[in-house]
Amino acid sequence: MADHYRAPGWFTRNVANRAVAGLTRAGVSVLGSRVLEVRGRSSGEPRRTPVNLLTLDGRQYLVSARGHGQWVRNVRAAGGDLALLRGRGRTRYLASEVAPDDSVDVLRAYLARWKAEVGAFFEGVGPNSSDEQIRRIAPRHPVFALTPR
Structure with missing residues (x-):
């Protein structure tokens, strides 16, 4: 399951992600959007990608709807520094x-907030699914708890 990743299509890569990233860089958060900046694991250069920042019970989280993609691998390689x-x-x-x-609980809250945007990546699992159904797909969607530095 660690290899599970659904690459974004042309429209997402070239239009949607760029629009959200541009708005976020301009200071306009689209439903909690941020631009994640993390050191590239091979190049060492900063890599940026739009993400949805989830706040749940006073904690902040990042969820990878698409699976174990580049930003997830870079965060792991950077020891969580982002x-x-x-x-x-x-x-x-x-x-x-x-x-x-x-x-x-984090995945359930993420789906409650962004299911319309990311639901296609969760194999029919939604915010009203059972704990068992969410637990079944959880290994495919890395979750990171964030601690401010």
């Missing part, structure tokens, strides 16, 4: 990966 950008603001975090069995 920054979230919004406008001119930059907040540094330490990201700790949440075990799949412990991520059910």
Whole structure:
């Protein structure tokens, strides 16, 4: 399951992601959007991608709807060191990966907020699915708890 990843299509890559990233860089958060900045694991250069920042019970989380993609691999390789950008603001975090069995509540809240946007990547599982159904797909959707630095 660690290899599970659904690459974005042309429209998402070239239009949607760029639009959300542009708005976020301008300081306009689209439903909690941020631009994730993390050191590339091969190049060492900063890599940026739009993400949805989830706040649940006073904690902040990042969820990879598409699976174990590049930003997930880079966060792991960087030891969890990352920054979230919004406008001119930059907040540094330490990201700790949440075990799949412990991520059910986070995934449920993420789906409740963004199912219309990301539901296609969750194999029919939604915010009203049982814990068992969410736990089944959890290994395919890495979750990171964020601690401000």
